[in-house]
Amino acid sequence: MEKNFLSSYQPDVSLLDSAASTCAQLPLFKHRELLSGDYWRRIPAFNGVSSEEFHSHGFQQRATVTSAAQLRVTLGGLASEAFFEDLSAGIRNAPMALRISPHLLSLIDWAHPSTDPIRTQFLPLRSCQQPDHPMLQLDSLAERKDSPVAGLTHRYPDKALFLPVDTCPVYCRFCTRSYAVGAETELVAEKLKLHANQARWEEAFAYIEAHPGLEDIVISGGDSYNLRADHLEAIGGRLLGISHVRRIRFATKGLCVMPQKILSDLRWTDALTRVVELARRLHKTAVVHTHFNSPNEIVEVTQRAMNLLVERGITVRCQTVLQQGVNSEAEVMQLLIKRLGYINIQPYYVYFHDMVPGVEDLRTSLADGLQVEKRVRGTTAGFHTPAFVVDTMGGGGKRDAHSFESYDQENGIAVFTSPSVKPGERFLYFDPLGSLGEAAQARWQIPSERKAMVADALERGGEPVRGLDWRL
Template identity: 35%
Template sequence: MIYDKEQKEIASRMDNKSKLTNWKDWKWQLRHAIRSMEKFEQLTGIKFDDKERVNLRKTFDKFPLSITPYYLSLIDKKNYKNDPVFKQAFGGIEELTTLQSELEDPLSEDKDSPVEGITHRYPDRVLFHVSNICAMYCRHCTRKRKVGDIDSVPSKDQLNQGIEYIKNTPQVRDVLLSGGDPLMLTDEKLDWLLSEISQIPHVEIIRIGTRVPVVLPYRITDKLISILKKYQPLWINTHFNHPNEITTSSKEALAMLADGGFPLGNQSVLLADVNDCPRIMKTLLHKLIQNRVRPYYLYQCDLSEGLSHFRTPIGKGIEIMESLIGHTSGFARPTYVIDAPGGGGKIPVMPNYIISWSTNKVILRNYEGVITTYKEPDSYEARVCDRDCDICTLDLNLNEDSEMEAVGIEKLLSDHDDTISLVPEHNDRLHRRGENE
């Protein structure tokens, strides 16, 4: 096995019972997770002054610390205060600053939970919280309210509640396992859970959202791969935020997953002073696709408590997208989204490329600033759709498809519904009319 200098140095500072040969044992990594400031100082040689120590204790009392030895080894100890790995793994007093706009549950996941463990926000898919355990406590976590939860491992009875909900909700075709980190479940429990969900007839795909390839790549074992391969189609989303996180070990983990036949995606969070730079982001995306991981989302940082120091203006995200569109391959670009506070879901935010339009022309600009004209068809006979598919003349094959009732803007655009506007509740103008009671 090959170990780098930082790994050897940290291993040498572990207790006498620990040996470097255990380094790639993921359970050893978890047993030796760094959970105190004192242990962090011992292993890294970094020393905090008295004021910093007081502030850090206050922070860790509210938001606990947990870092795997592997991820700790990635920190640049000579420049740790500017290091992107340090900033994601280690806390600071700024986390105790809670703005009025920040919320404990900013995405209203608990309110959109019909049964324990399930968040059902979109029509055809659910998020299944199967664990609150993570290999590491990321300082930018949107679910910081659950970090360190002592009741963090749902029992089979609790998980069965979620499974029963999915069974009894036939419109659910896509199940996303989340947490915490689903891959922190034991192999046996994960095998059982995937088996139960995959047997539900209307579930077409299962997804797993995980950060273990980033912070604990040794969790990706041959045994785990053999279990996951039984439940195709299985999609896996990772969570790399910076190029420094893509190491030899993480590349090996990603290769095992890709060779196992799993489509891989990545969800990054835009973080101030970590990756809010077009050059850093492009480097990350290029490294991802070199390792067969397709960039999926770039998230605007959520309005969770204590994250104000991580948030950037939305304009920074737009600037980064401007640096990507036209400047790199289309499949190397993520979709920049804001996960709407209050449970509104993911809203794509993009630079504006339509400058103007008329009845027969659309004026567009490209990434270079070139302005061009797209000529609309002179004669287009609109096809009225009343959703009576049995008499439709289009070549449709809906044997394996299902019709969903249109909602939102789709409803306004449809021909089968007479709705002409969407009106917020308690609209004063309609209340005066007596139409919005």
């Protein structure tokens, strides 16, 4: 069978004209149009809620929806019975539990929920779910293999990922860390427990102290938003007190899903500010990394929360996930990048979607994503243009999406190397089956054919591939 390897990879040049016209059509100031007003009043359960109450973190937490039954009560007649049945079936087939804030619920277009980009990310519909790619894995990035201490991943020479907590203010149905984050589901019956626990944290700190090469610590989870203010400050102070640690980052989706907390939970915001100020006094840096995927997630209250962080001198960067139906159209991604920049968030990464269970409908092919990147670059200043990366399966780390060693477009297999992280090894990324032709899709259903396709993709290198033996 003929293969389309690197030498025959053909970017879709027919898109060039439409790219030019898209740029021309994107209204120059659209990114500055931020939804304001009482947008929550369209949700029956929130109709009588005052602005002051809605924009308090207490209300946002109290009224967070965690089940289809609760959503039905909250929405009243806004969604059909068929929608709730579809949702209930989707939840039974999802790796993540349901958890969505009143803020996000109020931003969904309930006249068209099936295509809404926020519904798409947080409320799984069985009718949209597709069979998983046969090569995907629950912990596709192999974070646990590179964990010397529970809740600490040390993969890059100078950087470690610290997971002090395993809960979040919302649960994204596409979470890479579904092996640990949130409550157990029918699909993932047993998750790794990473509860807030100071004894476990001390083990992580001791490991970091004993490894002087570690200069950069990401504090994630779960989500730093769910750390108590005193815990956030203690963790920040403890890490900054380690002489070789130069940079820390608090990872939180909070600004996207519950910006009200920044404005109303001032104990938490003040604690964050003190950590940032401490870092500055020590001639180090402490920043926030956040996560927006849709321009619809950035509204006037988000800008107000960011304004407060800007006043306090806190740097915020964004890591976005490329998702079909959310931001896979170039003009939507352009709008997101421009809107992030407008409220002073620096777009940092756009990730190709990780290969985790239950979200095959959200993934894009490498070829399609590269076309989006091509059209985003040049939309705004280079330092506000995100790098499009593939976080490789098996633990090769993030690779520039253009840097594949080979790309078999026919069967949807890209091969990457990662010489500074795992020298001598090769790592694979697989396009979603739905993006392939019928013949290739049929081959993926046959185990011996799978093995042959992967072997063919690797034939030019023949190096071992991490984490895939169990499938081959």
